[in-house]
Structures are given as C-alpha cells and as structure tokens.
Amino acid sequence: xxxxxxxxxxxxxxxxxxxxxxxxxxxxxxxxxxxxxxxxxxxxxxxxxxxxxxxxxxxxxxxxxxxxxxxxxxxxxxxxxxxxxxxxxxxxxxxxxxxxxxxxxxxxxxxxxxxxxxxxxxxxxxxxxxxxxxxxxxxxxxxxxxxxxxxxx
Numbered sequence: 001x002x003x004x005x006x007x008x009x010x011x012x013x014x015x016x017x018x019x020x021x022x023x024x025x026x027x028x029x030x031x032x033x034x035x036x037x038x039x040x041x042x043x044x045x046x047x048x049x050x051x052x053x054x055x056x057x058x059x060x061x062x063x064x065x066x067x068x069x070x071x072x073x074x075x076x077x078x079x080x081x082x083x084x085x086x087x088x089x090x091x092x093x094x095x096x097x098x099x100x101x102x103x104x105x106x107x108x109x110x111x112x113x114x115x116x117x118x119x120x121x122x123x124x125x126x127x128x129x130x131x132x133x134x135x136x137x138x139x140x141x142x143x144x145x146x147x148x149x150x151x152x153x
Contacts, residue, residue: 011108021077098111099111
C-alpha cells in the first residue's frame, strides 16, 4: 500500500489567529481568495461552516470552470480547521489541515495537504498553489482590515 503524499506550507500573518481562522469560514468573503484566480469570475460560493457541513466554490476560468468541493471535519476556533478537498461533489477528496498559532502580534498558519500516493507528481504544483492561495489570503486580510496601518515614505 502506498502512503499518502504530504505537502506542507507555512505563512506568517500580521493578523490575529481569530481573523485568519474566521476568513476560512466566511461565506461573504471566501470566494475572494480561496481557489480564486486573478482572471477568473467567481460563479458559486456555498459554505455551511460546521462540522459535517461542506462547501462548494466554482470559478469560471479561461480554460473552463474550476470546481472545488469539501466537507468540514474539525473546527476548533481559532487554532485548527480540518477539511476535505475534492474536484467532484461526491468524492472523498484530500485531507487539508490548517493549524494557526500565535506569533507576537500576528500568527503563523501551517497548512498540511495529504493526497493519495498516485498524485505524488502534483506535489510541487500543489505546494505552489497553496503558497499562492495564502498570499491571496494575506492580501484579503490587509484590504479587509479597518485597522491596517498606513505606511508613507
């Protein structure tokens, strides 16, 4: 039996654990950064943010619609979120774990993506994808915050 492949990405945020955690479950803003691309048009963002609930995020892209589906397995605000990720609504999907730890006046998010061994060739692409998504989350938190400090030269 082949063991799952694990991809891990970490990023520090200048925001509280609560703000970063809540962004993952906010139906009003989730489609602005999670699985969103610069040129895509968000078609559907359905979120039922409770253990056993799920999500569906569909974006129209130049090469066709990109759909992401999942279920919430564990919600421990503001430290841990475990969910699945699949490209088909009824698929079991990969396991995504989001751990958030305080770090000074901000926090560090560590995302762990466990995928089936047969997808090992996609590990680098998956790591790059999550790195891009976490950068989008950072931009979202920065623009959504009324407490952002202005920096003037």
